[in-house]
Amino acid sequence: MLIAQITDLHVSFDPAFLDGRVAPLEAVLRAVAVLAALDPRPDAVLLTGDLAENGSAEEYAFIRHALGELDLPVFAVPGNHDSSPAMRTGLGSFMRASEASHACYVVDDFPLSLVGLDTSVAGKAHGALDPARLEWLEKVLGQRAGRPVFMFMHHPPFDTGIRTMDACGLLEGRERLAELIAWHGGVVGVVCGHVHRSIHTSVAGVPTVVAPSCAHQIALELRANAPLQYRLEPPAIALHRCEQGQMMVSHVRYIPDFPGPWRF
Ligand SMILES: [Fe+2]
Structure with a gap:
């Protein structure tokens, strides 16, 4: 897959937006053009949060129309900039049914189960997997014992070393998430967003990846007390190859013709 x-x-x-240095509508259209030209075509497209800057109906309508052109299965989870209710209304089939208290859901249409985790906390930049979401995840994984699972979420479940982003990272539930991944034993990959860079590690022995933004990036800044800075480095999408019997293999596909580089 x-x-x-x-x-x-x-x-x-x-x-x-960002002093006019970033053109996010054009960035989405460029990303969609790269996706449309992929051969082989992906089996599914995952949107891992911060889809909209302000969570407005107009922003989600643009996303639904742009991604809908691909005629591929698309699945989305919210980030801290998103509005879950507006997103659910605006994106339609890009999200599956979930419980009332969160937007976590699972897709069983493929050889592996896609588990979308909602890490958003209304009105906050940081993320959390609260007890209700972790209990949901335990139930979903328990029902899929022996079946391969692929997880996607916005806030990464680890510290990156970019302190300003770690301060608004997944601040609740990461230890239990790692326990559940280890307990299930069939999770082949975890993919995230939020940090606007290509970052790789493992959680409970499972490859865990942060993909770059398709628009603007965050500076690679590992000094303590460094301020948050944005960069126009090459935007990208990620491609994750999941074949039977092995862990996720991840590629970064850069998007050409970006209007940078700039520092700001
Ligand atoms: Fe973001």
């Missing part, structure tokens, strides 16, 4: 990932689109109609 080949899974494409687009993350941190930050769709905005504000011409002054």
Whole structure:
């Protein structure tokens, strides 16, 4: 199975977005063009949060139309910039049914189960997997014992070393998430967004990847007390190849013709 990932689109109609240095609508259209030209075609496209900058109906309508052009299965989870209710209304089939208290859901249409984890906390930049979401995950994984599982979420379940982003990372539930991944034993990969960079590690022995944004990136800044800085480095999508009997193999596919580099 080949899974494409687009993350941190930050769709905005504000011409002054990030001082006008980023054109998120064009960035999405460029990413969609790269996806449309892929051969082989991916089996599914995952959107891992911060789809919209402000969580407006207009922003989600743009995303649904742009991604809908691909005629591929698309699945989305919210990030801290998203509005879960507006996203669910605006994206329609891009999200599956979930419980009332969160937007976690599972897709069983493929050789592996796609588990979308909602790590968003209304009104906050940081993420959390609260007891209700962790209990849901335990139930879902228990029902899929022996079946391969692929997880996608916005906030990475580990510290990256970029302190400003770690401060608004997944601040609740990461230890239990790792326990559940180890307990299930069939999770082949975890993919995330939020940090706007290509970052790789493992959680409970499972490859865990942060994909770059398809728009703007965050500076690689590992000094303590460094301020958050944005960069126009090459935008990208990620491609995750999941074949039977092995862990996820991840590729970064850069998007050409980006209007940088810039520092800001
Ligand atoms: Fe973001």
